Amino acid sequence: MQFLKQLWNVRAFRAGVPAIMANLRLPFDPVEHGLDKDFRLTKFTQLKGCGCKVPQKELLKLLEVLRGHEVGGDSTAVGVEEVGTGTGDGTLAQLPHFGIGNDCCIIPLQYGGLYLVESTDFFYPLVDDPYVMGQIACANVLSDLYAAGVVHCDNMLMLLGVPQKFSDKERETVIPLMMKGFKDNADKAGTKVRGGQTVINPWLTIGGVGTSVCMPNQIVYPDNAVVGDVLVLTKPLGTQVAVNAYQWMSNPDDWKKISAVVTKEEVETAYEEAKYHMADLNVEAARLMSHYGAHGATDVTGFGILGHAENLAQIQRNEVKFAIHNLPIISKMPSVAKSGGGMFKLLQGYSAETSGGLLIAFPREQAADFCKEMEKLGKTAWIIGIVEKGDRTAQIIDKPRIIEAPNRTT
């Protein structure tokens, strides 16, 4: 811990700004909170973050049973024909599976042409700082709304599982910190947490629900990509690799696997980067999506960049396919992924991400402007691929260009 703190001080100094302005936090020190020095949040789960999802293929099989509940999928769907203004309804009517298999659902309401946009997500800790974990959980839930271009969230619910094995002290210390992180990010997003459910569970669980009621013109529908569009990604990949590498540092056997390609300081940095990006809201990207005429987007989480690109490709109205040429990745994580014994499919595009960036299809000229605007706001954004004529699939080209993302926390 001492090492980390010093490192942090150096960083804050380097940045030439006071800690709080550098948007950096002192690493979580359990002792300072009266907890055992070996207390680690991540010990209270066996699966990390969005890596806990049921694999996509199995999930789709399970979801078969809900057939008939898809929006627009049957005649009893709430007023698909009667409400809304044009495009929205058409889109919905042509997307028999839209809403299922996607975490975010978009539903026409019975009042005033309004739509309900709603999403839920919950998972297990993948970082050891409870406050940051709360921030990440909140950012991750809202990300689904942001992927639909919806910037205004009317309400959040918080879902919490308190570990059975927490002592009273641990519960009273850690849970409020996590809730605070969640709440602070909700504040930043201009929304509020007004309900939820808290249960006892073997594993620590945190997540939530985001709900927005909005006009159809506030929604960016995901299915309008056209040939010639380019694909933009707003956060670097490699979050799951970074948090694993960080944990491997404290286990010599694990560390051996990657120590030839990376130093401990580099892993510390990558871990800070992963935390920074995972806790960051995709709200600016969402705000700029409409402005720059996005043709559709998704957020990158448990199925990895390619898994989510495939999902997005599959629901397109036009006969298109997505070709990914560039992979922006947290510094040093490409080599770690390669050395990690094949357990990460990072370069294949299937490494789980948690609270990842938005993957957005833009008209070519708008994409460049979007990226510039994001940069002005201190955010990252890369053009990573193109939309071609095709069969609604997605792939990463042979030998994609690996872009090591510039560090934001050093």
Next chain:
Amino acid sequence: MQFLKQLWNVRAFRAGVPAIMANLRLPFDPVEHGLDKDFRLTKFTQLKGCGCKVPQKELLKLLEVLRGHEVGGDSTAVGVEEVGTGTGDGTLAQLPHFGIGNDCCIIPLQYGGLYLVESTDFFYPLVDDPYVMGQIACANVLSDLYAAGVVHCDNMLMLLGVPQKFSDKERETVIPLMMKGFKDNADKAGTKVRGGQTVINPWLTIGGVGTSVCMPNQIVYPDNAVVGDVLVLTKPLGTQVAVNAYQWMSNPDDWKKISAVVTKEEVETAYEEAKYHMADLNVEAARLMSHYGAHGATDVTGFGILGHAENLAQIQRNEVKFAIHNLPIISKMPSVAKSGGGMFKLLQGYSAETSGGLLIAFPREQAADFCKEMEKLGKTAWIIGIVEKGDRTAQIIDKPRIIEAPNRTT
């Protein structure tokens, strides 16, 4: 299992109607589904149903951190002053904690005087039939909306935790059955499941989110009880006792505790009754609440009848207290609770219920009419107490009258 099936056949015969019309289901037989004969859903958790809630006192302490996010609790709350029509807003503004500590939140929206009513709940299996478990989870989520008199649900999300230890066969068999039960109850409620989250978890988890966008006059606010009102309960108590007693049958040591006061057949019956009531939607009660001018309601779940009565009393606008005189309980469960070694606080009002009834405050005359109307619909409802002048507390009188609820499944 054979015994149960025979029993069921006898029951269906007794009722003189075909099985499906009697609203009874064949007990779940794992072997028929290709599972091991010892497969029990309830083995995949250590806590049952709403009994998994973090105790109320601890929960309130944890929720302190969300202070400032209460509806109407600060000046940034979404348009409390600008939208809605009269009573609703006033009520909200005077309820600083309304929405937190309650599972259901009621939030004014920025459009057309509409309100967002939203609730979430998830827990662990407490019965062995996956289909019924799904029904119960759905009924339990919707119950929070129904407690606010909100009958129309615009959307449901399903929350699922698939046990780590499930075999492929178990996952592929059990999860779809559970989802089907959830979906079928959603259909019955006139709503649809259009999203959710599915994760791997040590314990089987099921729950959901219910969301409604409605006009303020469709909401029954919970805080208008007046002196002279009476309290009505729409389902019998004792669900947790019944499901525990049922499990004790297969463990001689446990069974010994209660075998002096109850037969196995009586426990079987109580278990069927508990399942029947837990799976039953509170929708008719909700529909009739407005019609009969209810002054407020809550649904009875993990904190027990008295716990929830206390919560409801605490948020009243008027200086009232609730006195509970009658406890309608599933047949034979009062004696089981007394013999169960004090682990159930059923007669003290603190035994957890799962997907319990609505506890409603009505003007006296309306209460009787409400109960009659419920009876006509084949539903249960009892007048269980009165609203007196007081300090916003609730209690069960000394020696309350125990009403053994008539069986619905035999």
